[in-house]
Amino acid sequence: MAARRVWLYRLVFALLASAILFFALLPFGPGEGGVPGPELTVCLIFAWVLRRPDYVPVWLIVVMLLLDDVMLMRPLGLWTLTVLLASEYLRRRVDHAEALPFWSEVGVVSGCIVVVFTANHLTLVLLFAEPGPLLGTALHALATIVFYPPIAVFSQMIGVRRLAPGEMDSLGTRA
Numbered sequence: 001m002a003a004r005r006v007w008l009y010r011l012v013f014a015l016l017a018s019a020i021l022f023f024a025l026l027p028f029g030p031g032e033g034g035v036p037g038p039e040l041t042v043c044l045i046f047a048w049v050l051r052r053p054d055y056v057p058v059w060l061i062v063v064m065l066l067l068d069d070v071m072l073m074r075p076l077g078l079w080t081l082t083v084l085l086a087s088e089y090l091r092r093r094v095d096h097a098e099a100l101p102f103w104s105e106v107g108v109v110s111g112c113i114v115v116v117f118t119a120n121h122l123t124l125v126l127l128f129a130e131p132g133p134l135l136g137t138a139l140h141a142l143a144t145i146v147f148y149p150p151i152a153v154f155s156q157m158i159g160v161r162r163l164a165p166g167e168m169d170s171l172g173t174r175a
Contacts, residue, residue, distance in 0.1 A: 018067075038140075038146065045065075093108070117141035118141075
């Protein structure tokens with residue numbers, strides 16, 4: 001039964017990430033000089049990794065982010081690598097015995113988002129690619145930070161919650 005639940009939530013994650021990508025592909029962008037929208041997939045990944053890392057294995061993150069890279073015509077694998085490294089950092093910080101207070105979690109995730117956007121931008125600069133304006137990247141990161149708390153609350157509402165002390169996840173680790 002536990003394995004079925006894990007696969008159900010993996011499917012839910014894939015469907016949510018696909019819906020986010022679908023709406024990102026619609027021609028309702030900010031236009032010239034507009035404020036860029038948030039990276040909701042990143043918010044979803046970070047929120048789920050901090051709550052139930054067994055629901056979002058590395059292979060699922062890689063598949064969804066590579067699909068985003070291909071469909072959104074970003075440099076293939078760069079965004080995937082930076083987000084994957086940040087999600088693995090957060091996965092290693094998950095401590096089931098003591099859950100972070102919500103606003104501390106938001107602070108840690110905000111730092112990770114800033115690092116991801118900065119690393120992505122600097123890598124593009126170093127590779128002589130066109131990274132886009134620095135202000136646009138900063139606004140994109142800020143929009144992502146602002147949207148993280150609602151995504152985390154939404155995740156909690158659909159049942160992606162931290163394990164209580166004494167519970168075991170599908171990987172057999174204790175809370």
